Amino acid sequence: MSAPPSSSSGSVPSSAPLFRPSYANVLGATVLDDNVRLLCDFLYQHALLPDVEIEGKLGLLYDRRKQSRFQIDGCKSLVCVAPDELPDAQLNFCAEVDANMFGHINDGLLQRRVHDDAAKARAHNAKPHWRYAHVLLLDKFYPVNGEHVRVTTDQQGTVKECIVKEKLQHIEFWSGKPKSIDFRVSASRERTVPLPTCEPDQIRRKDRRTYRFDLWSLELTRVDLFTGSSLTKGELRPDARPASSTFEVEVELKETECLRREAAKVRAGQPNDFVKIASALLDTMRTLAQFAFPGQLPPNLKQQAAAAAAAAQQQQQQQQQQHSAMPNASASGSAAGAPAPAAPAAAAAAVAAAGASKKRPRTDEPQTEAKQDEFGKAWS
DSSP: OOOOOOOTTSSOOTTSOTTSOSSOOTTSOOOOOHHHHHHHHHHHHHHTSTTEEEEEEEEEEEETTTTEEOOOTTOOSOEEEOTTTSOTTTEEEEOOBOHHHHHHHIIIIIHHHHHHHHHHHHHTTOOOSOEEEEEEEEEEEEEETTEEEEEEEOTTOOEEEEEEEEEEEEEEEEOOSTTSOEEEEEEEEEEEOOOOSSOOSEEEEEEEEEEEETTEEEEEEEEEEEEGGGEETTEEOTTOOOSEEEEEEEEEESOHHHHHHHHHHHHHTOOOOHHHHHHHHHHHHHHHHHHTOSOOOOHHHHHHHHHHHHHHHHHHHHHHHHHHTOHHHHHHHHHTTOOOOOOHHHHHHHHHHHHHHHTOOOOSSOOOGGGOOHHHHHTO
């Protein structure tokens, strides 16, 4: 996509539509990439809500039926897995990466960008575009009226926020590549509430590295979770050991007012940067997902996959033993020309693959007028 025309002073005229390409196709129309269009639809549904939070997280899509990583047979490109295509009952998103991925993104990508940006800023006597912070935070979760109130404090014990987080909706993207990780974009609302008077039932200790750039905050966090016997009167015991330790990589839109303003322009039919924001989020998540390797599957998925494989093998062995104990029935079945029974693991995989193929998002359908969405019209 070519850059928008600039004025003689080098700035973009305020009346210039920033996301209308200079060269349209032979039919005089512009067509958004399907993944960008679906993300635009998702963001627009929530952009005008008060106190909305938009964030993307790296992780893996996990197929509950096959007990392994989600796959779409024959597809090797990024696919948006919409909720109406595959319900949450079939999919589970594990929002974590392993330590190798975490270090590779932090040291090999983000720290390098911060260092290079600071060097350029010093050379031109300017302010750097990237800002970096390393903080330690403590989240305490209090059960209050069926909700979990989260109280966040810093190292000095100062309360940073006391909120209830309401999850609204999410949309997931499957990477389509063996050496890449998936990601989810979610919308939620954070409601400020009074400090609770009861004791917390769990505590999260967060070691967070934050990289701020433009509208975005890239947050890499090691999370240690403490529950049960690790707590004494709402505080961590001196000898407390975490029940689990995970690594999280997320991208949060910090300037939600900007998204709200651009969504209002879309509704009014005015030139806007809404697609630009959606494209920036999608491209950032894709870059992080591809840069995460070399790495391995997160430990919980690795254990679940191994357990599922062992269970399938054991079931197959039991069926083979039952089959060998009935030679007459086996012989008569073979004489009649009946096919041998398929291994349960293979059969389950075939059924799951057929289901995934049936639910596979279509990207080759022509967009008729009835199927055009608001963004198709806004950017045509």
